[in-house]
Amino acid sequence: MASITTTSLSSSILHHRTNPNSLLNLNFKFQSSPSRTITSMAATTATKVIPSIIVGGGRVGKALLEMGSGEDLLVKRGEPVPIDFPGPILVCTRNDDLDAVLESTPQSRWSADLVFFQNGMLEPWFQSKGLGDADQVLAYFAVSKLGEPPVDGITDTNPEGLTAAFGKWGSTVATRLHAGGLSCKVLEKVSFQKQMLEKLIWISAFMLVGSRHPGATVGVVEKDFRSEVSSLIGELASASAEEKGIVFEDGIEDRLCAYARAVSHFPTAVKEFKWRNGWFYSLSEKAIAQGKQDPCPLHTAWLKELNVVQ
Structure with a gap:
């Protein structure tokens, strides 16, 4: 399967x-x-x-x-x-x-x-x-x-x-x-890709911020650590848009935080790294290898803080 x-x-x-x-x-x-x-x-x-x-x-x-x-x-x-x-x-x-x-x-x-x-x-x-x-x-x-x-x-x-x-x-x-x-x-393809990326940003951002605060559910992240998750959403959205050549609809932060409220009881943990946060980290690795600035510095720093990457 x-x-x-x-x-x-x-x-x-x-x-x-x-x-x-x-x-x-x-x-x-x-x-x-x-x-x-x-x-x-x-x-x-x-x-x-x-x-x-x-x-x-x-x-x-x-x-x-x-x-x-x-x-x-x-x-x-x-x-x-x-x-x-x-x-x-x-x-x-x-x-x-x-x-x-x-x-x-x-x-x-x-x-x-x-x-x-x-x-x-x-x-x-x-x-x-x-x-x-x-x-x-x-x-x-x-x-x-x-x-x-x-x-x-x-x-x-x-x-x-x-x-x-x-x-x-x-x-x-x-x-x-x-x-x-x-x-x-x-x-259609482009609209679906945008929504797919929004969901990827949601799970990557909320799981990472929640992991920095042990025991925090996605609802707690949205309520008590909104500034952290908002900063990370903006960073990941910018990197995604640049990589895929797309423009997200206005209000992405509000949409993702609204979904967090709808599933507020979900626990947080950085899991399935290859399929989630790993994609954003690969953008960072690629940029650094080309002598460019890390497009997701906050994301990279918090992954290192949690020893997810070295």
């Missing part, structure tokens, strides 16, 4: 099918720009959720399974992804398991059907695997325990919801999430 033959596929599907549990359907108001608007829950509930392969049986994978119509195929760690089960392949594993997911997936389906739900900066990994503009989902919803319904991560600055999908299967994923009572907008 080994190999299923054609003759054994039917029994495998039957083994993994689950009876759908109806979740509360809610109406959401979606951004009209710059996305292809997904109308509303009322309009999408009549649309059939396309059967999908779901890779990963954790909290997100099980939640997505419950949103289906009972025709999905759940593939757990170490199991093969079949070549002849149509529909998207929703990858809900840890980032460090992605290489194993590719090894278990027929290569003919890599670019066509894989949809990645992971947090963090995946672009360098996509490029190393020849995946190009792979389908992705920014999941701004929380599943507190295995089997519990997800809670939408709406905020006071974005009451329409923040979850976004990109790629060939974007609308299909949005339909599934709507069936589970969640918001989801479908974005």
